[in-house]
Amino acid sequence: MSDDSMNDSRRRFLKASGAGAVALTLAGCSDSGGSGDDDQNNSSDSNDSQDTPEQNTTNPDEIERGGTFTIGMDQQPKGINPLSTSSAYSWSILDYVYCWGTTIDPVNFEVMPSAYTEWTVENASGEDAEPDVYFNLRDGLTFSDGEDLTVEDVIFTYNYLMEKQPGRYVSTVEPIASVEEADNDWDVHLKLSQPIGTYDSTQLQVPLLPKHIWEEVDDYQAYQPQDNDGPIGAGPGEITTYSPDTAIEVTFRDEAPLQNLEWIQDHDNLIAGGPFIDSVRFKIYGSESALTNAFLNDDVDTVYSSIDTSKVEEIQDTDGKSIVEGYDTGYAHYSFNLRRTPLDDLTFRQVLGFAYDDIYWTQQLQRGYVQEGDFVMPPGYSAVRPDADGDAELLTGAASQAFTFRGVDATSSEVDVEGIRQFLTEGQVITGEGGTYVGIDYPGSLTDVSAGQTEAKHDYSFGDVESSVLEDADVDQEIRINGDTIEDINDGPLQMLIYPAKDSPKAAQMVERYVSNLRSIGIPIEREVMTFNTMLNAVYAEEDFDIFPMSWSSLSPFGASSLYGLFHSDNADDHSEENDDGETNTDTMLNNAMGYGLFDDATADDLISQCRTEMETEARNDLAKQAVEQIYLDFPTMVNSYEQVQWPVNSGNWDGFVSNIPGPGDSYLGTNVLQVHQKSD
Numbered sequence: 001m002s003d004d005s006m007n008d009s010r011r012r013f014l015k016a017s018g019a020g021a022v023a024l025t026l027a028g029c030s031d032s033g034g035s036g037d038d039d040q041n042n043s044s045d046s047n048d049s050q051d052t053p054e055q056n057t058t059n060p061d062e063i064e065r066g067g068t069f070t071i072g073m074d075q076q077p078k079g080i081n082p083l084s085t086s087s088a089y090s091w092s093i094l095d096y097v098y099c100w101g102t103t104i105d106p107v108n109f110e111v112m113p114s115a116y117t118e119w120t121v122e123n124a125s126g127e128d129a130e131p132d133v134y135f136n137l138r139d140g141l142t143f144s145d146g147e148d149l150t151v152e153d154v155i156f157t158y159n160y161l162m163e164k165q166p167g168r169y170v171s172t173v174e175p176i177a178s179v180e181e182a183d184n185d186w187d188v189h190l191k192l193s194q195p196i197g198t199y200d201s202t203q204l205q206v207p208l209l210p211k212h213i214w215e216e217v218d219d220y221q222a223y224q225p226q227d228n229d230g231p232i233g234a235g236p237g238e239i240t241t242y243s244p245d246t247a248i249e250v251t252f253r254d255e256a257p258l259q260n261l262e263w264i265q266d267h268d269n270l271i272a273g274g275p276f277i278d279s280v281r282f283k284i285y286g287s288e289s290a291l292t293n294a295f296l297n298d299d300v301d302t303v304y305s306s307i308d309t310s311k312v313e314e315i316q317d318t319d320g321k322s323i324v325e326g327y328d329t330g331y332a333h334y335s336f337n338l339r340r341t342p343l344d345d346l347t348f349r350q351v352l353g354f355a356y357d358d359i360y361w362t363q364q365l366q367r368g369y370v371q372e373g374d375f376v377m378p379p380g381y382s383a384v385r386p387d388a389d390g391d392a393e394l395l396t397g398a399a400s401q402a403f404t405f406r407g408v409d410a411t412s413s414e415v416d417v418e419g420i421r422q423f424l425t426e427g428q429v430i431t432g433e434g435g436t437y438v439g440i441d442y443p444g445s446l447t448d449v450s451a452g453q454t455e456a457k458h459d460y461s462f463g464d465v466e467s468s469v470l471e472d473a474d475v476d477q478e479i480r481i482n483g484d485t486i487e488d489i490n491d492g493p494l495q496m497l498i499y500p501a502k503d504s505p506k507a508a509q510m511v512e513r514y515v516s517n518l519r520s521i522g523i524p525i526e527r528e529v530m531t532f533n534t535m536l537n538a539v540y541a542e543e544d545f546d547i548f549p550m551s552w553s554s555l556s557p558f559g560a561s562s563l564y565g566l567f568h569s570d571n572a573d574d575h576s577e578e579n580d581d582g583e584t585n586t587d588t589m590l591n592n593a594m595g596y597g598l599f600d601d602a603t604a605d606d607l608i609s610q611c612r613t614e615m616e617t618e619a620r621n622d623l624a625k626q627a628v629e630q631i632y633l634d635f636p637t638m639v640n641s642y643e644q645v646q647w648p649v650n651s652g653n654w655d656g657f658v659s660n661i662p663g664p665g666d667s668y669l670g671t672n673v674l675q676v677h678q679k680s681d
Helices: 003-017 088-094 151-164 167-173 288-296 309-316 346-354 358-365 417-425 486-490 505-521 532-541 560-567 605-613 617-634 669-673
Strands: 025-027 068-073 102-104 111-113 116-122 132-137 176-181 188-192 237-243 247-252 279-284 321-327 331-336 370-372 435-437 440-442 460-463 478-481 494-498 525-529 547-553 637-650
Touching: 068 088, 068 288, 068 669, 111 116, 151 167, 151 176, 151 188, 237 279, 288 309, 309 321, 309 637, 331 346, 346 417, 358 370, 358 505, 358 637, 417 460, 417 505, 478 486, 494 505, 494 532, 505 525, 532 547, 560 605, 560 617, 605 617
Parallel strands: 068 279, 494 525, 494 547
Antiparallel strands: 025 547, 102 111, 116 132, 132 188, 176 188, 237 247, 247 279, 321 637, 331 547, 331 637, 370 637, 435 440, 460 478
């Protein structure tokens, strides 16, 4: 299995099974990027800048309507019941069937009207506030069976979700105290039990259900919409073919009023008036290779998500085929167990960043198909990145290069051993204040936050080599922490978890270089090979690791929920409670395996909590930026790269694709399908 195929398999398995919590998707260590032998960089110059979508000047009245656009998938959807499936494959279909109160602009991520025309919030100030949200329902919307969408349907939807508590919506409805018809000039009154900063993109974004269908459904999990002339929704499409082993087809209705709203008409990058096709067909293939061949053989017009980058050149050189580039919705990372010495010390963790050769990973191994990592929000989500304002340069600015590779000079791939040892023995810490650290100037924090530590926690020194893993490493000295070797402290060297080299050869090459660099400094570390599923248990259930590789995708563009799920102490196991056997390890799969937030000197809890409850957009974004930079400085995780998405399309027959947005072929596949149209002669 190629690097790309393995990564996609992990990502899609977890999407299909719903394993990612808080609307996140967990994936394996990303080997995304070229899997061929050619080291030439064939990508665009995206490491230095972020492109924006091209302005769309197409006149919708001149578009030739009709046709069926075909999308290939390598896995089946896991049902089409909107309350019981968390499969991304299922939702790529259901997105056209249902409508939501609000929607998110795929380019600038502002919350925009959809089924709800306008909304407001009152009584949102104060720590103990219980905000009142009011909104109006758009007139003229109908379900696919011809029945009108009414306020009664909206209120029923919320109360049904609050009563049944389907897993996908538990966190959404938990803070809702009540939903009822408003007694003022608004249509609906939604009462919150606490302030929710993203209420307009969460509580106002549930799929609106037809009461006349769902009031008869007592067991929502057992309900099979396809057996009951469904699913029925108020979206632009209805499922007309459902054979999940082979093909599913969504046929679009004659009228789609939610695609012709004023904000879409005024949008620089979108065309109002879609969908412009008669239907979209999803064809199911048994493997990634079969799916790729189907695209190359013109059996499908595109594939779900992206293509192996080893195929990019072939696609670009083929008439009638093109690559739509997009941005990652997450990031790949190496993360550290802050419960263990010396990983509990920021000075030591920052050194782990200095030894990681970013250029070797992004340019030599990945041929430029990934972007160098820095913050825990990908570059496409610029509203919540600290480097999105002022004169800072996205991805390349000095403030986001605090922990970049330290070579012996600016062009060297040889790690600066002496400079890093001096950083350790002097107990230096990059706290957010400007300075020069191991030969690289750092201008200081962009948001005026500071790291949780202002000085080293341990005393570092170097002495004779004693650890067996360093004996053959051509190293003259070994690190001591408070006078002891790492092997004395931890009964062995640090463990770097990796996947089998046959499955992820690029990741294996990178880890080999990384481990070699750390050993040259005098840090005893060895690799421990694990399969993906074994690593999941070791990391997220038992927290039995030192350093592990993984990836996240499908993060929130607003930051709040993702930051909470990944980095707040509420989602970290401190191992303080014993089970019935007297053991402290638990089987709880918590996303914050690092333990970040459990310790006073490594936490962004306060900023994350404020961000979650701030209901004014600009203030919330500012808090998110601060939390993101606080996490960056505290360095519980090292973001090593962002994928540069390569989405293949049949551009010979189709036009209207929106590029340079996050996830153009999965997270925002729906945007592209509602824009795509037959190419004019």
